[in-house]
Amino acid sequence: MSRLFQTLTLAATLLSAVPVTAADHTFKIGKKDFLLDGQRFQMRCGEIHFGRVPREYWRHRLQLCKAMGLNTVCAYLFWNFHEFEEGRYDWSGRRDAVEFCKIAQEEGLWVVLRPGPYACAEWDGGGLRWWLLKNDDIALRSRDPRFLAATKAWLNEVGRVLGPQQVTHGGPILMAQVENEYGFYGNDARYMGELLQMMIDSGFDVPLFACNPRGNLRNGFRDDLFSVVNFGSDPAGSFAALREVQKDGPLVCGEFYPGWFDTWGAPHHLGDTSRYLSDLEYMLKEGASFSIYMAHGGTSFGMWAGADRPFKPDTSSYDYDAPISEAGWIGDKFDQTRELMGKYLLPGETLPEPPAPMPVMSVPEFEFTEAAAIFDNLPRPLVTPAPQVMEKYGQGHGAMLYRTKIPAGPAAPLEIDQLHDFAWIRVDGEEVGIMDRRSQRFKVALPGREKEAVLDILVHTMGHVNFGKEIHDRKGILGAVKLGGDEIKGQWGAYKLALDDTQLPVLKYQPADQAGEGPKFWRATVSLEKAADTFLDLRSWGMGVVWVNGQCLARYWNIGPTQTAYIPGPWLKEGENEIVILDLVGPEKPSSSGHEKPILNDLRPELDFARGLGSKTELKLDGVEPVLEASFDRDKKDKVVDFNKPVKGSQFCLEALNSQDGKPYAAIAELDILDGRGQSISHAKWTIGYVDSQEMVGEDGSASNAINGQTSDFWHSEWKNASPDYPHRLVIDLGQQETIGGFKLVPRSGHNPGDIKDYRIYVGDGLAVEKE
Structure with missing residues (x-):
């Protein structure tokens, strides 16, 4: 020390030259305690x-x-x-x-x-x-x-x-x-x-x-x-x-x-x-x-x-x-x-009574009667020879439309190296597919064209990744855009849709039934007799962003778990209030209301617009020799395992054979894959290729928790409605072939079931494949 x-x-x-007032205190780090004024x-x-x-x-x-x-x-x-x-x-x-x-x-x-x-x-x-x-x-x-x-x-x-x-x-x-x-x-x-x-x-x-x-x-x-x-x-x-x-x-x-x-x-x-x-x-x-x-x-x-x-x-x-x-x-x-x-107050301390809660109110259902289609409200484009990441165009949040022309030709796949984060693909104004970073799905089938056509790629961003090496998270289109395997040449227009104070005031609204096609901004005027906290019901909407009286309130997504947006009372007013909702996939019903309580745990995966983009995967370990077969000890320390010889592959499979306590549960706080130098391999392209069991009812025990860098959450096999026995298998798809020299496993903390004992490791390129 x-x-x-x-x-x-x-x-x-x-x-020492800074003036010190009579009210100053001293605060020091002692050998055992903090010392405030000694x-x-x-x-x-x-x-x-x-x-x-x-x-x-x-x-x-x-x-x-x-x-x-x-x-x-x-x-x-x-x-x-x-x-x-x-x-x-x-x-x-x-x-x-x-x-x-x-x-x-x-x-x-x-x-x-x-x-x-x-x-x-x-x-x-x-x-x-x-x-x-x-x-x-x-x-x-x-x-x-x-x-x-x-x-x-x-x-x-x-x-x-x-x-x-x-x-x-x-x-x-x-x-x-x-x-x-x-x-x-x-x-x-x-x-x-x-x-x-x-x-x-x-x-x-x-x-x-x-x-x-x-x-x-x-x-x-x-x-x-x-x-x-x-x-x-x-x-x-x-x-x-x-x-x-x-x-x-x-x-x-x-x-x-x-x-x-x-x-x-x-x-x-x-x-x-x-x-x-x-x-x-x-x-x-x-x-x-x-x-x-x-x-x-x-x-x-x-x-x-x-x-x-x-x-x-x-x-x-x-x-x-x-x-x-x-x-x-x-x-x-x-x-x-x-x-x-x-029970543990310091000398002279007392606990005051809590203040009263802030007032809360409900708001009757109201309709969104006006709309402004994104494609009818585009700014002037920035033109470049190839699409660039949003940051290069001077934009940090929101959406961006990339537009170019493609020649006549037969049906062919459109592929992008990487896209952050979601994109709706249109050809001559008709939507033909969606790209989704969550599953690394960056390929869409384009129909045949008898003449030159306009290709639109509307990119919507969520937050920049906030943990791990992946903080180098540029948004928009990263790398080449290819049609039928060939890079699309020619000029690209980039339309900045920052969704900020400069864009919203200039939107041109029309009666909702007369607005154009595609994603829209919807507007409602709500008259209130008082202003108090409320929770805006968004269950009938798809995915997008909400504003209240010009204040950007929240993102929303009907897949949940959150189905409401908290509106603080000071952001509302007596009289007329303007609420604007950008919906990228379209509402079931353009209306909303205000509740006195939030909806924080209503999952609706059936509404995920990406459902059906890819098939479920199945495990293919028959005839594959494990890279390693070993056992973990019982302690709670991180397990760092080095292979005797680095191996190459695009998929990594942990096959857990049993648990330390003999129960059927498997749990992992974090699983990291190391390169030949013992360094963590970037997670940027990782997805869960396969998992045999994950708890999604009693708690969030999703397999993706094992690769998110957070050691306080975890993958956990099912326990609420079923308890399938070992073996439990987890496959990480790295998105590209890597040289793998070992791995690091962090057990779930505390005295909880699920610590793995005996296990096998497999590395290869086809350990988990999509079902036919």
Whole structure:
């Protein structure tokens, strides 16, 4: 720890010229505890993101945090939220971080700041700026000079704005984070050192820290930077792992998960409340500090929701099954947390009563009587010899229409190397197919043409991937577009449909029954006698984006699990309100209503527009020799397995033969495939090629959880309505042939069934194939 204290002392010396007020406090990292004004301080912290909460409700939510028993709140700064356009910073409205800190201080709460540059948090691109991706070869989260220069400018701006809010200058900020979970991403301690120095240079003189999941604490570790560990269960084991790398200092859980986030097409997540409370009490008893992630999740308003790897778009609702719900409601989880916290208050602390809930209302059904077809409201195109990614055209969100002409000819397949994320293909205005990144389906059959025709590729983006190497997630068309195997030559027009404040006001609406063909913006005017919170019912709509009184509210998708969109009362008004819905696939009925309660867990896979794009797969292991046959030990540590000799293949199959406890269940938190140098192979083109069993009723045990990089969720074989016995098989399709030198398996944490014992590994090119 000596280098840590030297660094903190240096930071204080460098900033000794800054005036200190009489209200200043001291906050230090002791050998065993945090010390606030020289007294032991156990940090009972909870995460709340001001960008996910209406500004008008900040005080209400912070009062709830205080009433729950928290003495600190943790807040991210999402870089792209404050600098969406290069060099233009925005700290106003819902972005006013200073005001959030001031309200927290007024409510008796300290603040832990997490300024990035990378955040994750299921936020678009993990908070990284989309326009950095205009550089083809940039390496994000590395010592790439372009990334470091942009990061330095950002952190200097953060220091300018929030430096005065540090506890050393009379504000509430006790600590600030350097990067976020970098150990999962890389192992460059020099990179972490660069960012550490940037934070100091930008004016941070409070203790600085790094957080990592339990299995990644050593990656990028520096003994001059305080470390904390993130986990969702097993605090004893996680703190033991932390002590292996950091011998003294307070024990801190940087992210403690009471629930989990949702992705489109998967069940709504509910945390195990009894386990959460038990682990929380363990930390309280042991004197450990923690941050509940999330104490209040809120909403990823607008188009700020990110996407899990390899590509699982996140819902706009960020309810997280947190103690404080998306709309600021409280219930049993809040009450039980409050009761538990009350037993471990520090001297002089008391718990205030929770504030009253915000008013809520229902809204009778109303019709959308006007519509504006996208193809009748196109801007002027940008013309290039070949289609480029959206970022090259200066666009970070929304949709883009790519248009060119194709010659007369027979029916032939249209193929694109990669497309991010969804595309509707039209020939002379007639829809002929859909491309879908989830399944890597980038091939559509075009009909024969007797004359030259117009080819339209309407691309719709979801969030930039926010985790893993896949954060290099450029949108639009990536690579060549081929017809019948030949690249389409000629000029391409790119029509920017950013779905922003510049596009919506100029839309030309018509009566709905007279609007053109294809995707449309629909508009309704709703008269209200009062303004209060409500939940917009979107079950009759397909897929798209919603605006309320010009405010971009949310993405929606009828496949669920979320079927409503939370509208905060301050975003409505007495009298007339305008609601606009962009629907890319068309509504069953162009109407909606407002409910007093949300619909968060209504899955409807039968409505997925991609149903039928591909057949189900079947396993083909007959006659295939395993690359490896072995056994895992019983401990919960990560399992890293090296093959004696690297092998090549495009598919990887884990065949689990039995479990450690003899039960029929198999579970994996994470399965990573390593190249010949022992490095993780990019997940960008990965899909689940085959799985024999996955639980999708009792919980989200989908196979894709095993390859998304998140060790707090997991693949689990069925248990709710059936319990098929071993063997259990999982095939990962890598999307292309790779050299494979081994793999890493992370067991599900805690004392849960499903740990695999004996297994076989197969590598090949046709282990899972589509059924005839």
